[in-house]
Amino acid sequence: VPPGPWGLPVVGVLPFLGRDPQLTMMQWAKRYGNVFSVRMGTKTAVILMNGYEAIREVFQKKGADCSGRARMPTFGYLGGRGILWSDASQTQRTQKEFAMKYLSKADIEFHTQKEIDALVQHIKDKNGEPFDFSCLISALASNIIGAILFGKRQDYDDPDFIGLIDSYHNALDLSAQASIENCFPFLGFLPQCKRGRNAWRTFANNFNWMMAHNRTGYRANATRGLADAFLHKSNLRGPDCQLLFSEDDTATNCRSLYFAGSETTSLTMTWGMLFLLSNRDAISKIQAEIDEMVGQERRPALADRPKLPFTCATLMEIQRCNYISPFSLPHKATNDVTANGHLIPKGTTILANHWSIFMNNELWGNPHAFQPERFLDECGRLKKIEQFIPFSVGPRSCPGEVLARQELFLVFTALLQGFSFRVPDGEALPDLHYPAPGMMIYLVTGKLPSNSESQGGSDDSM
Numbered sequence: 528v529p530p531g532p533w534g535l536p537v538v539g540v541l542p543f544l545g546r547d548p549q550l551t552m553m554q555w556a557k558r559y560g561n562v563f564s565v566r567m568g569t570k571t572a573v574i575l576m577n578g579y580e581a582i583r584e585v586f587q588k589k590g591a592d593c594s595g596r597a598r599m600p601t602f603g604y605l606g607g608r609g610i611l612w613s614d615a616s617q618t619q620r621t622q623k624e625f626a627m628k629y630l631s632k633a634d635i636e637f638h639t640q641k642e643i644d645a646l647v648q649h650i651k652d653k654n655g656e657p658f659d660f661s662c663l664i665s666a667l668a669s670n671i672i673g674a675i676l677f678g679k680r681q682d683y684d685d686p687d688f689i690g691l692i693d694s695y696h697n698a699l700d701l702s703a704q705a706s707i708e709n710c711f712p713f714l715g716f717l718p719q720c721k722r723g724r725n726a727w728r729t730f731a732n733n734f735n736w737m738m739a740h741n742r743t744g745y746r747a748n749a750t751r752g753l754a755d756a757f758l759h760k761s762n763l764r765g766p767d768c769q770l771l772f773s774e775d776d777t778a779t780n781c782r783s784l785y786f787a788g789s790e791t792t793s794l795t796m797t798w799g800m801l802f803l804l805s806n807r808d809a810i811s812k813i814q815a816e817i818d819e820m821v822g823q824e825r826r827p828a829l830a831d832r833p834k835l836p837f838t839c840a841t842l843m844e845i846q847r848c849n850y851i852s853p854f855s856l857p858h859k860a861t862n863d864v865t866a867n868g869h870l871i872p873k874g875t876t877i878l879a880n881h882w883s884i885f886m887n888n889e890l891w892g893n894p895h896a897f898q899p900e901r902f903l904d905e906c907g908r909l910k911k912i913e914q915f916i917p918f919s920v921g922p923r924s925c926p927g928e929v930l931a932r933q934e935l936f937l938v939f940t941a942l943l944q945g946f947s948f949r950v951p952d953g954e955a956l957p958d959l960h961y962p963a964p965g966m967m968i969y970l971v972t973g974k975l976p977s978n979s980e981s982q983g984g985s986d987d988s989m
C-alpha cells in the first residue's frame with residue numbers, strides 16, 4: 528500500500544485528524560503524495576486521494592475495480608443494499624441506470640415550480656417575521672423528491688410529514704455522535720450507537736408508511752412516480768436469474784433517493800443563502816440580471832438559464848465553497864488495483880478528499896474567497912471547468928445531478944426575484960469558515976436567522 532503518516536496503536540491517525548480532517552489530509556498529501564494510506568481504528572488501510580487527477584484516476588479510470596461501497600455501520604439501518612449502499616454489480620447498475628433514465632424524463636420543472644408556489648406562499652404568510660430557512664428548505668427539497676417518487680407532495684404542516692423530516696434530521700445528528708462505530712465496528716453496543724440505530728429505525732418506519740400507502744394505490748397500468756416504475760419491474764430477472772428490482776431493493780432505493788435527494792440539496796441551498804447574505808453584492812447582481820432578462824411578470828424557468836450566466840456562476844461557486852460532504856461517500860476496492868504506482872489491495876476503503884480540489888490554490892487562485900466570476904470568461908459567458916466535480920465522477924457518481932442542478936436554479940431565482948433576505952436585527956450569521964467536520968458539514972447553528980420582505984411588484988405575479 529502507499530506510504531502515509533504513522534498512527535498510534537489501536538486508534539491509528541484518528542487523534543491527529545484535528546478539527547478539519549480535510550485540511551489535515553491536504554497537509555499530509557504534500558508530504559506523502561496525492562495517494563497515501565492511513566489507519567483509522569480497525570480499518571487498516573484507508574487510501575486517501577487528494578486532487579482532481581488522483582480522484583479521476585481511481586474513481587473513473589480504475590472505476591471498474593474501485594466502485595465498491597465501504598460499509599458504514601452508522602448508516603447500516605438505511606439499507607445496506609440497492610443503488611447507494613451495495614457494491615457495484617449488474618443489479619446495482621441496472622437499478623441506477625433505470626432511476627437515472629426515469630429522472631431524465633420526469634417533469635422536474637413542473638414538480639419544482641409547484642413546490643415553489645407553496646414555498647412562496649408560506650414565506651408571504653410570515654409577513655416579514657423571521658423564519659427558519661433551513662427547516663423550510665428541507666421540507667421543500669423532501670417534497671420535490673417525494674413528488675418524483677410518489678407523484679404527490681405533502682403539506683408543510685402535515686404532522687406525518689413533519690415527523691418524517693424530524694426523524695431523518697434526528698438520525699443524522701445521532702449518527703454523527705455515533706461515528707466512532709465506523710472506525711471500531713465492535714463498539715456498536717455503546718449507548719450513542721444504539722441511539723443512532725434506533726433513530727434510523729424510526730425514519731425507516733416513517734418512510735415505510737409512505738411506501739405502504741403508495742403500494743395500496745398501485746396499478747400495473749399507471750405510473751404515479753418512480754416508486755411505481757420500480758414496482759412495474761419487480762418480476763424482471765437478470766442473466767443469472769436474480770431479481771433485478773426486488774421489492775426490498777425498491778423500498779431501500781426509494782428511501783435512499785428520498786434521503787440523499789432531500790438532505791444534499793437542502794443543505795446546499797441553506798449554505799447558499801448564507802454565502803449570499805455574506806456577499807450582498809452577488810445578490811444585487813443576480814437580482815439585476817433577473818430583472819433585466821426575465822422581468823417581474825413571470826417566474827424564471829429552466830429555459831432562462833443561458834440568459835442568466837452570473838446567476839448560474841453563483842450557484843457553481845456556492846457548490847464549490849460549501850462542499851457539504853468533503854470526503855463524499857467511501858468506496859471500496861473490489862479487486863487488487865494500482866494507483867499512482869501503488870497497490871490498493873482488494874477490500875480497502877478508499878476516500879476521496881474533494882475539498883482538496885475545491886480549495887486548490889493553483890486551480891482557483893484565492894480559493895477561500897467567494898467569487899462567482901471565476902466561473903465566467905472575459906465575455907461574461909459561463910466557463911466549463913473540468914475539475915469542478917461536486918457530484919463526483921465514475922460509476923458511483925451522483926444520479927441526482929440533473930435534478931439537483933435544476934432545483935437549485937429554480938428555487939434560488941424564484942426566491943431572489945420575489946424577496947430580499949436579511950439577518951434579523953441583533954443576530955449574526957454563523958461562521959462560514961469553520962463548519963463542523965464530518966461526513967456532512969452542518970451549519971453551526973442549524974438555523975438560518977433570516978427575515979424576508981417582499982421586494983414589491985412581484986406579489987401579483989407569483
Ligand code: HEM
Pocket residue numbers: 586610611612623672783784785787788789791792795855856857917918919920922923924925926927928930931
Ligand atoms: C446538491 C446536491 C447533491 C450533491 C452535491 C450530491 C453529491 C453526491 C456525491 C458526491 C455522491 C457520491 C459519489 C461517489 O460515491 O463517488 C452522490 C451519490 C449519490 N447521490 Fe447525490 N448529490 C446531490 C443530490 C442528489 C439528489 C437530488 C439525489 C436523488 C435523486 C441524489 C442521489 C444520490 C445517490 C442515490 C447516490 C449514490 C450513487 C451510487 O452509489 O452509485 N443525490 N451524490
